[in-house]
Amino acid sequence: MAEAPAAWDFDSWLRDTLVALSTDDEVFSPYIKGILEGDENTEEKLEALQGILAEITVDVDERLAKIMEEQxxxxxxxxxxxxxxxxxxSAILAQYAEVSDGECTESDEEGAAAGAVAPRNTNAEEVVRAEREKREKDKEESQRKREKDxxxxxxxxxxxxxxxxxEKKRTQKGERRR
Incomplete structure (x- = not known):
């Protein structure tokens, strides 16, 4: 009875190891167990197992080399x-380069001198304005809610x-009737 759990542990370990080596555990597992349980001496078993393992690792190495070549x-x-x-x-990047408000670059000064006006990026200002309006709207709604409450x-x-x-009048009326 004590051998059954040990055999089960070996079987699962062998199966997991063969799967980790990307081999067909259903073929190799019974073959390896057959060698281990055979009547041969330890030296012959060791030689047979080394041959199988060498073949498995060479196969894995070949697969890895093939995958690396494909990659x-x-x-x-x-x-x-x-x-x-x-x-x-370069022209596109220069056109959309960020310049903070009030800051002028050499290209801006040259463009202004030449009479060319570059479109101003107002995205940040619009975001700030939208956030401010939302805060004010939320504040007004909150104030209205407080007043309604x-x-x-x-x-x-x-x-x-x-x-x-x-209730008081009804109680007084009832007392007067008595």
Whole structure:
């Protein structure tokens, strides 16, 4: 009975090891167990197992080499660009270069001197303005809600007072009848 768990552990270890080596564990596992359980002496078993393991590792090494060759073939070659493409790219980058408000660059001064006006980037200003408007809107809504809640509390308090007053009158009326 004590051998069953040990055999099961060996079987699962052998299966996991063969799977990790990317081999067919259903073929090699019974073959290796057959060698280990055979009648041969230890030296013959060791030699047979070394032969199998050498074959498995050579197969794995061959697969790895093949995969590496395929990956090397997939390497993208560097693109070459013409001088015209490079100049166009530089012009576009220069056009959209960031300049903070109130700051002038040499190209801006040259453009202003030549009479050319570059379009001003107003994205940041629009975002700030939109955020400010949203905060103000939220603030107004919050103020309206507070006022409405205050009015509702006042109405509820008046309603409670009226209800208490009616109850008081009804109680007094009942006492007078007695």
């Amino acid at each position: 090397a073939a997939c390497v993208v070659t560097a693109r070459t660009h013409s001088q015209e493409h490079h100049n166009l790219k 205050k009015e509702d509390r006042a109405k509820q308090k008046a309603k409670d007072e009226e209800r208490k007053e009616k």
